[in-house]
Amino acid sequence: MNVGLYERIWMWAAAAIIAVFVGVIAVSTFAYAVRPPSHAETIAPAQVLADPRFSPPGVVVDAGGNVEVHVVLLMFAFLPAEIRVPAGRPVTFRVTSADVTHGFQISGTNANTMVLPGYVSQFTYTFEHPGEHLVVCNEYCGLGHHTMQAKVIVEPPAGEAGR
Ligand SMILES: [Cu+2]
Numbered sequence: 132m133n134v135g136l137y138e139r140i141w142m143w144a145a146a147a148i149i150a151v152f153v154g155v156i157a158v159s160t161f162a163y164a165v166r167p168p169s170h171a172e173t174i175a176p177a178q179v180l181a182d183p184r185f186s187p188p189g190v191v192v193d194a195g196g197n198v199e200v201h202v203v204l205l206m207f208a209f210l211p212a213e214i215r216v217p218a219g220r221p222v223t224f225r226v227t228s229a230d231v232t233h234g235f236q237i238s239g240t241n242a243n244t245m246v247l248p249g250y251v252s253q254f255t256y257t258f259e260h261p262g263e264h265l266v267v268c269n270e271y272c273g274l275g276h277h278t279m280q281a282k283v284i285v286e287p288p289a290g291e292a293g294r
Contacts, residue, residue, distance in 0.1 A: 168244035168254040171225070176248035179203055179229045180210075184251070190214060198222045204246050205229040207275030209266060214283045216258060223255045234269035237283055245270060258285040 134142070159165040179185050180203060188210040191199045198220060203210040205228065216222045226235045228248040235252070236243040244252040258264075268279035 169247060169250060169252045171251045171253035173249055174227055174251055176227075176229055179227055184225070185227060190216060196220075200224045202226045202235065202281075203229055204233040204235065204268065204279075206231065206273050207268075207279045209235075209268075209279065209281035212281045214266075214281065216283060216285055217288050218258050218261045218285045219288050221255050221257045223253065226252045231272050232270050233272050233279070234267075236267050236269045238265040238267065240264065243269070258283075261285045261287045 174182055174184065180188075185201050185203050188201045188203045191201065193199070198216055200214055200216065200222060202214070202224065204226065224235070224242070224244075226244060226246050227250065228246045230248060232248065233246040234243070235246050237256070240256060240258070242254060242256040244254055246252050262285050264283040264285070266281040266283055268276060272279070
C-alpha cells in the first residue's frame with residue numbers, strides 16, 4: 132500500500148498524541164492516585180446513620196491535627212447542616228447518601244462530588260480564606276430538592292483569631 136509522506140507524518144503524529152494522552156492518564160492514576168471523588172468505598176445506605184464512619188456526622192480532628200468532615204445527605208437535608216473548618220489546612224470531606232443520589236457542591240470552590248447511595252465519596256480541599264460557603268445538592272433528588280442546603284464556615288486558623 133502506498134501512503135503519502137504527509138499522510139504518514141500525520142498518522143504517526145496522531146498515534147503519538149494518543150500515546151501521550153493514555154500515558155498522562157496512566158501516570159495520574161497509578162503514580163498520583165488521581166480518581167473521581169465518588170466510589171471511595173462501599174456502605175449500606177439504610178444503615179448509614181448507625182455506621183461508625185458516619186455516626187455521628189460532623190467534623191473530626193484527629194491527634195495528628197487532620198481535619199475530616201463526615202456528612203450524610205438524605206431527602207432533603209445535609210447532616211450536619213453547619214460545618215466549621217479551619218482555613219489554610221487540608222480538609223477531607225467524606226460524604227454519603229442515606230437514600231437516593233444527591234450532589235455535594237461547595238459554592239465558590241471547585242469542591243463538588245456526586246453522592247451515590249451505597250458509596251462513600253471523598254475529596255480533600257483547602258480553604259485559603261475564612262468565610263462562609265453555601266453547600267447545595269446539585270443532583271435532582273425529589274420534590275424538596277431545592278430546599279437542600281448547608282453551609283461551610285471557614286474559621287481563621289487557631290491563634291489568629293481577632294487579628
Ligand atoms: Cu437534591
